[in-house]
């Protein structure tokens with residue numbers, strides 16, 4: 276008789292939705308077929324005694340095989356990025372198909388899709404980076420991309436080559452509401468950064484640490500505040516990505532308490548690095564340069580608080596893999612200034628192990644918060660539920676089996692990306708996803724990869740699943756924007 280399951284994971288501590296089940300997971304045809312105790316043997320059994328069985332992670336913010344606004348190609352392609360993600364317990368990524376101003380959106384999407392199809396070893400979707408909301412894009416190409424399953428887009432308020440002005444942002448937000456897409460916002464004030472950078476460079480302050488000075492926390496908070504105001508004006512949800520500063524966390528929380536439809540994300544670099552990391556000998560600090568930059572211990576604490584109280588919904592890597600050489604961080608060799616270097620840090624592989632060790636095992640967040648922040652919230656917000664992000668019968672069998680006792684001293688040599696360094700070199704962490712399963716396939720086991728190039732599947736995503744209001748005890752949730760009614764009355768917004 277045929278085995279009832281292709282794979283049975285036995286005796287684990289399984290996190291299912293909001294419960295913990297001590298038992299087994301049965302997998303058939305790539306999906307979770309049963310959760311219970313004493314399930315029948317599978318064609319293959321994996322012992323998970325003493326281990327957590329968690330949903331595979333979803334990393335909804337990573338830059339893969341992407342040309343930056345400055346024209347720099349990242350070091351990871353869709354193969355190395357997805358391999359690296361899988362080794363860190365992530366089974367789905369949502370990188371960007373990045374429009375540059377001269378490119379048409381359909382060509383951009385086709386190009387990224389072709390490259391990913393040939394190389395990815397885990398499943399993936401795309402967000403669109405929108406740099407040119409011209410007439411054709413807005414009238415045709417963007418609605419078409421959203422209908423095709425790219426149900427989120429990222430817009431920049433900074434970087435001359437990418438940024439949209441407020442007028443364009445309003446147009447994009449308006450269109451996103453009409454077509455049911457989620458707008459992710461890179462919130463930094465372009466002119467503040469340019470103004471400060473010019474003065475710093477003119478005074479000879481060119482070292483990497485001045486990147487953090489130029490990207491002042493006020494540049495982030497001002498832009499976030501403006502993005503929230505624009506979103507409230509036209510009654511469209513936004514998600515502010517890579518929140519770094521404590522004041523930004525606070526203003527997002529206040530906006531949510533007023534009932535504003537504002538979501539937010541942060542990343543490992545804002546929990547585990549500070550601006551002091553940029554202050555290293557020579558140009559070494561370039562390895563820690565990302566935008567916005569890591570801040571200080573108080574901001575780290577605010578980001579933790581934001582994760583703990585639900586102000587921040589998603590924890591992503593913002594993996595942006597630039598090598599420490601002329602191809603990335605050091606385009607002008609030892610003459611490189613902080614303005615020349617590519618912005619970004621790697622993080623696909625260490626994102627979840629860092630949070631498991633420092634968040635779950637140190638008691639800052641519980642295992643359910645860990646699952647929400649690394650998987651299920653991403654699935655809901657980016658239209659992947661119920662297929663991804665939770666351990667439930669019928670969902671894809673995307674699983675990570677975590678050994679909570681395994682101790683690791685982080686070294687880049689043990690990682691699988693192509694960046695050549697990690698900002699977390701030497702850090703000691705506890706807990707590691709030793710076995711990783713993608714759609715029922717054991718893709719990582721015993722430190723080995725068991726997945727073919729191109730075996731990941733493209734995910735055509737549904738509309739975001741957003742639940743309002745964000746519940747926070749003791750706060751009254753008023754309507755998002757009284758002005759919206761006036762705008763609707765005058766035909767500027769739908770009723």
Ligand code: DUC
Nearest residue numbers: 565566595618619620
């Ligand atoms: N900042 C970005 O805006 N994108 C990639 C990485 C970074 O640091």
Ligand code: ZN
Nearest residue numbers: 461516517566
């Ligand atoms: Zn960004």
Ligand code: ZN
Nearest residue numbers: 336338593595
């Ligand atoms: Zn990014």
